[in-house]
Amino acid sequence: MAKTQQFTLVNVSGKMSTIAPLNTEVVVKLVATEHDPKALRAFLASDDSNNIGFIGDSKKAENSDVKGVLYDLMNKHDKLDGIRMMVVGFENIVVMEGSTNTVEVAILEVLPGELTIEEPVLEGETVFELKVKGSNIANPKKSAVVQALLDNSPAEVTLKFDESTSEVLAIYDGGRAGVVDSESPGYDEALKVLAHMKEMPASTKMPLQSTYIARMKVDEETIVFVKTGKRPLTLSELKEEKSSFIPMERLDRIEKYLEARGLSKKQIMKVMQTYKEYPAEIQARIPEPTVQFADSFGGVKKTVVYLNKGKHLRLIGEKGTGKNLLTTTLAWIYQRPLYELSMNAQTDKLDLLGSNTIESTVVEGKEVTKIGFRKEALVEALEVGGFLNLDEVNTADPAVLVLLHSIVDDRGSIEVPSYGRVQADDNFGIILTMNVDYVGTTQLNEATRDRFTPILFPNNESIANLLKARVPSAKAEDIKLADRIYKDMMKLVQNNNLDMDCITIRGFIDALEVIEDLGIEEAMIDSVANRIEDKEYRLTVTQLIDKVVG
Missing domain, CATH: 1.10.150 (DNA polymerase; domain 1)
Incomplete structure (x- = not known):
């Protein structure tokens, strides 16, 4: 049955093994002509302008309309503009009926996932795509799974850990439908999951020759338990743990606010997992706004998702659209100290980092002078793990902002003259706010823009x-x-x-x-x-x- 999923690529002017060697990836597209509205042409994936042949109507001398099968599949899955295929072999076939002349053709197989409508992956899920193989004799239900895929009615199989052989079996309709190939990507981790869970459901994907793909989705809690042997905390348990230094009433308000803005419990947990106890003098910087950001465009959800991924933000919008209020609200959501600096054309690096100081003390009746260092907002926020809001950042000299680059890229640190290297705390984040096309503003340079995720605020039609x-x-x-x-x-x-x-x-x-x-x-x-x-x-x-x- 699986042979139907092999397609013949013909080029009558040359040997296909020379034009497209084994394992060459090609793209097949609809190139309709007046005489053949379903004509399918193949192009090298590395050069889609290089037409290397057409999909033939037959494989060997069999009278099967495999081109029509491929066209129908491509049409159903909205892939007529191109699907990826692989050269898996070569054969000599008779091209013209009644002729004895043969030509070498390439045999193509569709690459995994190209003709499959996959179920969406939910937040926190891990997906394993495992190759299932094995003979039809040892696995009598395998052909039924393959046929279901060929009929565009994918079957669901059960992946089961076999303790006697330490293999993973695919079970369908009560019988064996294959063995998972141990060379599949992620097999070792999948094996641990199945050794613990014993069995898991899996969807199936388009067959390739004598194999098919089993797609197993595993939720985050199961993955954590398998790796650590510990059950993850629930949101209620996490709040109880954090209430030792943050009032429960505040935690409840934050949860309610985030739920109302469409954040899932997993995203809310990621926020609260970052909570830590700050010294009393730093806690005073954590905002407790009487009014939170009144979201009208999903800005809270966007910014929380990006911040949970460790991104730094650039909030862009007209005056009065709420950029600074959202920044304050985010500091409240994350219970982090907020440091703020209004930027202008005169702002220099010392305003961000700090400067040397001269301190005099009297020791045993003698005046002793020593050089100290007065930290400014950037260094303070880096060390304690707070948010730094650089307001109206596009009024500053772009050259000054270059010092942020090493902090917000993979290095996550900065060398401060006369002070030393400062490594960013895990809770540190920068939020830039900027108005566009106002008098006195300039464009940020490309390297700075690229390091900050842009959040565009819509103009207020009504306030x-x-x-x-x-x-x-x-x-x-x-x-x-x-x-x-x-x-x-x-x-x-x-x-x-x-x-x-x-x-x-x-x-x-x-x-x-x-x-x-x-x-x-x-x-x-x-x-x-x-x-x-x-x-x-x-x-x-x-x-x-x-x-x-x-």
């Missing part, structure tokens, strides 16, 4: 929810008017009648905080319109506020 979260005491009607003023200002920006620099979310927040005492019009003019430097733009916004409020 009503943001204002409600930031100023919970504000009246609904005041928030509605503020949102309308914001939307009208954005329309002026879009029509080039106002500069984006005139938009300030902070101004709206400040206005709402004093409306009760000053009234909405005066508060909006003070905090929104009068923040604008350009007189013409300031007058435009003042008139807009008067029109909306009046």
